Amino acid sequence: MSALEPVLKHLDQNLDKSVDHLFDLLRIKSISTDPAFKADCRQAAEWLVEDLKSIGFDASVRDTPGHPMVVAHHEGATADAPHVLFYGHYDVQPVDPLNLWENDPFDPAAKEIEPGRKILTGRGTSDDKGQLMTFVEAVRAYKAVHGQLPVKVTILFEGEEESGSPSLKPFLDSHKEELKADVALVCDTSMWNRDTPAICVALRGLVGEQITIKAADRDLHSGFFGGAAANPLHVLSKILADLHDETGRVTVEDFYEGVEETPSQILKSWEGLGRTPENFLGPIGLSVPSGEQGRSVLEQTWARPTAEVNGMIGGYTGEGFKTVIAAEASAKVSFRLVHKQDPDKIRANFRKFVEARLPADCRVEFHPHGGSPAIQLSYDSPLVTQAKQALSDEWPNPAVLIAMGGSIPIVGDFDKFLGMDSLLVGFGLEDDRIHSPNEKYELSSFHKGQRSWARILAALAAK
């Protein structure tokens, strides 16, 4: 019998205990955005430190200008065992509106909602306390069964993820030596569906730019000046209309520089996921993909860059009419980036794009927002291959490699400050209602999540 089997068995036998233990953490109201819960945040950090100490970690609360970090270390079974940094966050979203919760958000409960299907309810069950405890339980079981851990483990729990992580970058920067490992394990993502685990290998980057077009030095009467004076809303409309060609491609110069074609076997595996325009767009009242032609909706949202106008305003926008020619008009435009697109170059080329379309008498002001490159991890590194096999062994369906249209800044920060790749594995589901009332986590996610981490740690040690 392998070293893994008794660990899995231990996890099965201790499931109820691990649920009760999670509930203790869930009862702590660690809402990071609201200063009223500052002490609760510290209490959650201290709870985690005590818990990790009980497993044998060298664990401590680390103060920051905001909420504290939890850092913990544990040696591996051998001196040359791989070293992993596990990341999670103990802070949670606010709970308003409280009246929409079926249960007190800080009084967690387990419910059977259909035969054989139990859920855990309460704020933080899925995002992210339940998720981070899947790893802690796996480690606890390994230690209980074998008296040691198969890999060297460093743990970093953050308390500001839901409020923009202001302390994270400085903390990583000043704790490089302490936190550096072979790989970061990030448990803050979702499965593809209830039976299909997923590893996220790509996250789109983002460049935002607000552009304000100015013409006359005041608002004008369109009766008096209409037909002669430049209208910033016309200028802005033309610029934005030019952003895409008739096939949906972005027309900013060199925009596709660094964009790679997705490997055909990956595209094929995505086809197998059964995402269609109907089941993706149907729930939001749409049916026809409007983006880049010749790409599936998964490719459009996971592996292709975009330009979107997120907001636009100018002139009179109240009730009724005012026949005014506005002095200025502005728009917020964001680009989602993939692969090796360079955010700085794209911002510069977009500004050139706008300036080249400015008619006489018009000026433009730019205000930058964000600017992060995409994260593209390998589809077939040994790490990914091992994790994929470990997850496939645990769940009904084989694991799939997915991407995310949005960004998880921590992954870029681990790369930038610690020079580490991340492995993004999580057991949340799309219907977990994170950030909303009645957040839940499937008991199967909590249980099989623990078993998944045990399998992944065993696989990493075996390499």
Next chain:
Amino acid sequence: MSALEPVLKHLDQNLDKSVDHLFDLLRIKSISTDPAFKADCRQAAEWLVEDLKSIGFDASVRDTPGHPMVVAHHEGATADAPHVLFYGHYDVQPVDPLNLWENDPFDPAAKEIEPGRKILTGRGTSDDKGQLMTFVEAVRAYKAVHGQLPVKVTILFEGEEESGSPSLKPFLDSHKEELKADVALVCDTSMWNRDTPAICVALRGLVGEQITIKAADRDLHSGFFGGAAANPLHVLSKILADLHDETGRVTVEDFYEGVEETPSQILKSWEGLGRTPENFLGPIGLSVPSGEQGRSVLEQTWARPTAEVNGMIGGYTGEGFKTVIAAEASAKVSFRLVHKQDPDKIRANFRKFVEARLPADCRVEFHPHGGSPAIQLSYDSPLVTQAKQALSDEWPNPAVLIAMGGSIPIVGDFDKFLGMDSLLVGFGLEDDRIHSPNEKYELSSFHKGQRSWARILAALAAK
């Protein structure tokens, strides 16, 4: 000696008296938009009725659901004399902010501001009490000198011009027989400049339309859906960008149907007015006409139709960024019409224009606003020719025929309800600060305005 000369002489001799008389009317605070001044409005109407009675008019105050009308009649010297309807308004704009007035707005004064140049100051001096009294004084002088009037005169003074004239249309409709005349004389416009009188022969019409483009049934996260979901701001930008071709012409189907080329001698006379892009656009911080190419700024704003986006909004427009794909976006678009353009047809064709550009999954909602055709009076009718000669005889420079980019609804109403053309002659100046603090009227406008009306009445009688 003609019948006119002694009338002009009488006007000269009685100028001071007429100024004092005007000041009595100016002291009445007939602000029509503020219910607190309801009694003052009636008092102004009664004052005018008494004054017209003193000249020999059959004059009376006529109640309406709002402020009263003044209607007065006087026979002409002969049974077949022409019949004119003179229109003016006795209500005035509010006076806020009061602290910006150099003098009490309702304590009118005459001031010499440079050698040989006097102005009358106070609310209503130019808009419109001073203007309407130029006509009353001309009539008073005629009656005093000759005991009769050269033409049959009906007078209509309104008290709601500054508050949207809600009672005017119903009043015209129910008093057709009483008010119908050969021509309406409207004294509510300006001269070209201090030495150059003007007759306004064209007013642009207006069609407004609010369009709202809708796509998904909620705002979307651009990370998750960006690249696949329709973005109403993109759709709206493309539609609005398509509204003009590269020469500045409007691209809505049949838009130029009914638009006539301005006669070359009129264009030539406009050239003589010396309006340049620099002196027209310079004061508002612009320098290059942006509209239809190959047209002067006067032609662009007086004799050519336009399409202007007056307002646009959609998505996130606050501080910073929200990477949202909006569920909807809307714009207010107005068209200024000239000559025989049909407002209904243009609205219908614009809606078709929008619908033809709607991609899959997008819907549009329309909300109409306004819808009035342009007023285009003859450039060379006997009436215009006579008035032009009369004005040219009075002022240093010959009279010019001008147009206005905006609209004066009363002119359309006289045509619609009474089947009458209007002659638009006024003696205001661009710097009269109507609707603003420190409104003024040139004493030369008041004096030579009286003499101008005397000349016009004599010319009409002589035909």
